[in-house]
Amino acid sequence: MSAHVSETRIVKGACPQDCPDTCAFLYHVEDGKLVEVTGDPDHPMTRGGLCVKLKDFAEHHYNPNRLLYPMKRIGPKGSGQFQRISWDEALGEIKRRWTDIMAKYGAQAIMPHAYLGHQGTLNGLTAGDAFFNRLGASVAEKTYCESGSSTAWIMTVGPTGGLDLESLAHSKYIIVWAMNMLNTNLHAWPFILEAKKKGAKIVVIDPVRTRTAKQADWHIRIRPGTDGALALGMMNVIIAENLVDRDYVEKYTLGFPELKARAAEYPPERVADITGVPASDIRKLAREYATTQPSAIRQGVALERSRGGGQAIRAITCLPALVGAWRHVGGGTVEMPIWEFPFKFDKICRPDWIKPGTRVINELDLGAALTGEMKLDPPIMSLFVYNSNPVSQAPAQSKTVAGLKRDDLFTVVSELFITDTARYADLLLPATMQAEQYDLMVTWGHLYMMLNQPAIPAPGECVPNVELFRRLARTMGFDDAYWTATDDELLQEFYDWDSPQLKGITLDRLKEKGFMRLNVGAPNERAPHANGNFKTPSGKCEFKASAAENGNFVVPVWRSMYEAKQPGERVDPVPDYIPPFEAPHSNPELAKRFPLSMVSPKPHAFLNTQYANEPLQQRRQGEQIVLIHPRDAASRMIENGNYVRVFNERGSFEGRAELSEDVMPGLVLANVGFWPSLNRSGTSVNATSADKHSGLGQAGTYSDNLVDVARV
Amino acid sequence: MPHVVTGNCRLCRFTDCVTVCPVACFHADGEQTFIDPEVCIDCGACIPACPVHAIYEVLDLPDDEQHWVAINAERSRALPVISDKQDPLPTAAARRAELGY
Numbered sequence: 129m130s131a132h133v134s135e136t137r138i139v140k141g142a143c144p145q146d147c148p149d150t151c152a153f154l155y156h157v158e159d160g161k162l163v164e165v166t167g168d169p170d171h172p173m174t175r176g177g178l179c180v181k182l183k184d185f186a187e188h189h190y191n192p193n194r195l196l197y198p199m200k201r202i203g204p205k206g207s208g209q210f211q212r213i214s215w216d217e218a219l220g221e222i223k224r225r226w227t228d229i230m231a232k233y234g235a236q237a238i239m240p241h242a243y244l245g246h247q248g249t250l251n252g253l254t255a256g257d258a259f260f261n262r263l264g265a266s267v268a269e270k271t272y273c274e275s276g277s278s279t280a281w282i283m284t285v286g287p288t289g290g291l292d293l294e295s296l297a298h299s300k301y302i303i304v305w306a307m308n309m310l311n312t313n314l315h316a317w318p319f320i321l322e323a324k325k326k327g328a329k330i331v332v333i334d335p336v337r338t339r340t341a342k343q344a345d346w347h348i349r350i351r352p353g354t355d356g357a358l359a360l361g362m363m364n365v366i367i368a369e370n371l372v373d374r375d376y377v378e379k380y381t382l383g384f385p386e387l388k389a390r391a392a393e394y395p396p397e398r399v400a401d402i403t404g405v406p407a408s409d410i411r412k413l414a415r416e417y418a419t420t421q422p423s424a425i426r427q428g429v430a431l432e433r434s435r436g437g438g439q440a441i442r443a444i445t446c447l448p449a450l451v452g453a454w455r456h457v458g459g460g461t462v463e464m465p466i467w468e469f470p471f472k473f474d475k476i477c478r479p480d481w482i483k484p485g486t487r488v489i490n491e492l493d494l495g496a497a498l499t500g501e502m503k504l505d506p507p508i509m510s511l512f513v514y515n516s517n518p519v520s521q522a523p524a525q526s527k528t529v530a531g532l533k534r535d536d537l538f539t540v541v542s543e544l545f546i547t548d549t550a551r552y553a554d555l556l557l558p559a560t561m562q563a564e565q566y567d568l569m570v571t572w573g574h575l576y577m578m579l580n581q582p583a584i585p586a587p588g589e590c591v592p593n594v595e596l597f598r599r600l601a602r603t604m605g606f607d608d609a610y611w612t613a614t615d616d617e618l619l620q621e622f623y624d625w626d627s628p629q630l631k632g633i634t635l636d637r638l639k640e641k642g643f644m645r646l647n648v649g650a651p652n653e654r655a656p657h658a659n660g661n662f663k664t665p666s667g668k669c670e671f672k673a674s675a676a677e678n679g680n681f682v683v684p685v686w687r688s689m690y691e692a693k694q695p696g697e698r699v700d701p702v703p704d705y706i707p708p709f710e711a712p713h714s715n716p717e718l719a720k721r722f723p724l725s726m727v728s729p730k731p732h733a734f735l736n737t738q739y740a741n742e743p744l745q746q747r748r749q750g751e752q753i754v755l756i757h758p759r760d761a762a763s764r765m766i767e768n769g770n771y772v773r774v775f776n777e778r779g780s781f782e783g784r785a786e787l788s789e790d791v792m793p794g795l796v797l798a799n800v801g802f803w804p805s806l807n808r809s810g811t812s813v814n815a816t817s818a819d820k821h822s823g824l825g826q827a828g829t830y831s832d833n834l835v836d837v838a839r840v
Numbered sequence: 841m842p843h844v845v846t847g848n849c850r851l852c853r854f855t856d857c858v859t860v861c862p863v864a865c866f867h868a869d870g871e872q873t874f875i876d877p878e879v880c881i882d883c884g885a886c887i888p889a890c891p892v893h894a895i896y897e898v899l900d901l902p903d904d905e906q907h908w909v910a911i912n913a914e915r916s917r918a919l920p921v922i923s924d925k926q927d928p929l930p931t932a933a934a935r936r937a938e939l940g941y
Binding site: 166167175176177178179180183310311314315317318321325339342343732733744747748 | 841860862863864878879881882883884885888889897899923
C-alpha cells in the first residue's frame with residue numbers, strides 16, 4: 129500500500145496581457161493540474177499580487193468552452209456553427225484557398241489582422257509578421273492603441289524609455305495625465321503612494337472622476353480631447369512667468385523660439401474656454417509643476433484617442449525639458465518605456481521579405497476595407513485574425529460585421545474561444561494559453577526581462593502562435609531557416625544580447641530566475657536625460673520636430689517594420705492644439721443632433737474582451753453600464769437603473785444607466801470590452817465610434833465621439 | 841466586487857494585509873482592519889497575506905458573514921488609513937492557534 133502524496137511544482141512565468149504591469153507569475157501545479165497562479169513576491173513591481181482580471185486565471189485554462197481543435201464552419205457565417213476537423217484538413221484548406229486567391233488576385237488580397245491578445249516576443253504583436261511579409265500579403269497597420277503616442281514620443285524625445293515608473297517614488301510633484309492607474313497600471317501606484325508619504329503632491333487630469341482621481345490631492349476635470357490646449361496653456365504661463373530652466377533649454381532642446389511663439393497663442397483665459405479648466409487652476413498647475421522638482425508626468429494612452437491626441441502628447445512630452453525636470457531622479461515623463469529593450473525588430477518581422485510596392489491597410493479601417501467602401505484593387509479576399517477581436521474592439525462596428533458576413537471572404541481565426549469575431553470564421557484554429565506556452569514577454573510599463581515558462585502541457589491540439597506560423601510556412605512551401613529555428617534560437621536572434629542593457633542577462637539565467645532588470649540604471653539613480661542625450665537626430669529634445677519633415681508616420685514596429693507607404697500628410701512640427709472631430713465646441717452642428725460626448729475606457733474586471741465570457745468576471749464587472757450625469761439624465765427622463773440606448777448616426781448599443789457626478793454634464797462613459805453578443809442589444813460601444821484617425825500615427829479616435837442617450 | 845475583512849481579524853490585527861495592498865485601502869481601529877470598498881480594486885493580494893484567513897472577496901462571503909460588507913464600508917469611512925505593518929495584538933498568537941492556523 130502506498131500513500132499518494134500530492135506534489136506541488138512551482139513554475140515561473142509572466143502575464144500575457146496587454147497591460148503595462150507585466151506581472152511575474154508563479155504557476156502552482158499539483159499532480160499535473162494548474163491549481164493556482166499567484167504573483168511573485170520577489171518582483172519589485174508585482175510584489176506578490178496580480179489583479180482582478182487575473183483572478184481565477186488557473187481555472188480559465190480549464191474553461192469548458194475553450195477551442196481545443198481546428199474547426200470548420202458548417203452553418204451560415206455568424207451562426208457559430210462549427211465542426212471539428214484535423215490540423216491537416218485545416219492547413220490543406222488554407223493552402224487550397226490561398227493558392228486560388230493568389231492566382232486570381234495576387235497575394236495582397238490576403239490580409240492579416242492582429243494586435244495584442246498576447247504580448248510575447250514569439251507569440252505577440254509581431255508573431256505573424258515574418259510569415260505574412262513572406263507571403264506577400266497586404267501589410268496591416270496595427271494602430272488600435274499606442275501608435276499615436278509612439279509617433280508623438282519619437283518626434284519629441286526619440287526612442288527612450290524616459291522616466292522609470294519605479295522612480296516615481298522620488299518625485300515631488302506627480303501628474304497622472306489621462307490614465308486610470310488603479311485600473312490599468314495598479315502596480316505602479318505603490319511608488320506614487322511612497323512619493324506621497326514623502327510629501328509629494330499628486331494631480332490627476334481626467335474628464336472623469338475615476339478611482340484614481342479620487343485618490344489624488346487634486347483632480348483636474350478637463351473636456352475630452354482638449355489636453356493639448358492645457359499643455360500649451362501651462363507652457364504659456366511657465367514662459368511668461370520666467371519659470372523656464374533656461375540653461376537646460378539652451379543646451380538640450382531644439383526649437384524653443386517656435387515653441388514660445390506657439391505657446392503665446394494659448395493664454396490661460398483662452399485655454400479655460402477650450403478645456404473647461406478655470407484659468408486660475410491652469411496658472412496654479414503650471415507654477416506648481418515648474419517649481420516643485422523633481423516633477424513627473426505619467427501619461428496615459430487615452431490622450432491619443434481624439435483627433436488632436438498625438439499633438440497633445442507632443443506638447444506634454446515637451447514640458448519636462450522646459451522646466452529642467454529631466455535633471456533629477458524622479459523627474460521627466462513616461463508613457464511606454466519599451467524603447468529601452470534592445471529588440472532586433474528587423475530580425476523578428478523580416479521586412480526584407482516585403483515585396484516592393486506592397487500596400488498598407490490600417491486595421492481600424494477593417495470594415496471599410498472589407499465592404500468595398502475603401503476602393504481596393506485587389507479587394508480583400510481573405511482575412512487571417514489572431515490576437516485580436518475586431519468585432520468588439522475596432523471602431524465602426526456595423527461595418528466590421530457587414531464585412532465579415534461576406535460569403536466570398538475566406539476568414540481564418542486563431543482563438544481561445546468562439547468570440548464575436550470568431551463566429552464569422554470559415555476556419556478556427558485553437559491557441560494555447562499562457563501556462564501552456566514558452567515566451568519572453570514584452571512589457572511597456574517596467575524595465576524587466578520576463579520569461580514565461582510552460583507549466584502544463586497544451587490541451588487538445590492547441591498550439592502557440594509561433595508554432596502556428598511554422599505550420600503555415602511549411603504548408604505554403606517556405607523553406608527559409610526562420611521556420612525551423614527553435615524558440616530559443618529565435619529569441620537569440622530577436623534581441624541584441626550583446627547590448628549594454630542585457631549585460632549579464634541570458635536566457636539560461638532567465639530560466640532560473642524568471643525575471644531580470646535591464647541595465648539602464650536603478651530606480652533611485654536613473655536620470656537618462658539629466659544631460660540631454662535624447663535619442664533624436666539632433667540628440668536634443670525637439671520642441672520643433674525634425675521627424676515631421678516627411679509628414680505623418682506610423683512607427684514601423686506597428687506595421688511589420690515596413691517603412692514605405694507611410695500616411696505622409698503634413699504635420700505641424702511644433703505642437704499645437706487640434707480640436708476633436710466631434711465635440712460641442714468644435715462641431716456645434718453635429719452636437720445639435722448628438723449633444724453628449726462619450727468616452728469608452730477599459731473595463732475593470734476584463735482585459736479588453738478577455739475574461740468577459742467568464743461568469744465570475746461578469747459578476748465582478750457587472751453588466752454594460754452607461755454612466756450619465758444626473759442633469760443629463762433628468763432632461764431625458766432617465767432614472768438610475770433604467771435601460772438606455774446610446775446612439776448616433778453610426779449605430780447604437782444598450783446598457784443600464786447609472787447616474788453619477790463622476791462624469792461632467794455633457795459627458796457619458798461606457799466601457800469597451802463587453803462581448804457584443806452578450807449585451808442586451810447585440811452591439812457594444814464601438815457601434816458608435818468612427819473609423820477616423822487622429823492626426824499622428826493613425827491612432828483610433830474612440831473617445832472623439834458624440835452621441836445621445838434615450839430610455840429604452 | 842470588493843473585499844472585506846471579517847471576524848477572524850479581531851483579537852489578532854496582524855496587519856500583514858496592509859503591506860501587500862497596492863492602493864492603501866485599509867483602515868483600522870484598535871481591534872481590526874477594514875477595507876474601503878470605494879478604493880479596493882479587487883486585486884486579491886490581501887487574501888493570502890492574512891495569517892488567519894480573515895479576508896474574503898464579497899463574491900465568496902458565506903451567507904452568515906454578509907454583515908461585514910456594511911461594517912467595512914462604514915468603519916473605513918470613519919477611520920484613518922493604515923499603510924504600515926504594526927505589531928499584532930497581544931492576543932493574536934493564541935487566537936491564531938485557536939482558529940487552527
